[in-house]
Amino acid sequence: MPQSTILLLFFLGSLVIAGVFWWVWRTSRQPAPGSVEPLRRWIFVGLLLFVGIFTALTLWRMPYFLYAEELPERVIHVVSRQFAFALSERPIETDAEYAAALGQTVELPLGKVVEFRVTSFDVNHGFALYSPDGRIVAQVQAMPGYVNRLRWRFDQPGEYVAQCLEYCGAAHANMQARFVVR
């Protein structure tokens, strides 16, 4: 199904749900005039204003893309497959290229923007990057049929672990790759 059809269905579904809420509100008993405490009303209006302003200020930045204005220093192609990640500086399109990339050691520059182009050869996976001290620093979905770009600047040298973050089968927890930043 094309994206626009899904979007239209989602929009129509939202309209139906909003209509149900409106109908429930219309058919419920209304409070007697003056029975709603002024403070409650002000809190409601305040919250509504906060959500409205926050949404207006942040929504235009979607889809969220880090370092959009910088060209990456290095592009790394990532292919996920149960249960390993293959990382390479060259595109990985065939099974043979995937197998060859599995054994490669990838080294990334410290303090420079790097772009990961992440896809999957089978099911959905998550591609999450963990710093040498075990903190998660960035993540993106690995989806069959799509290439998702993740730009990141590594500020800490050492060995990083890429861990699958989307349950994908029996050996999901062991689905990792390692690379070095220096």
Ligand SMILES: [Cu+2]
């Ligand atoms: Cu997984």
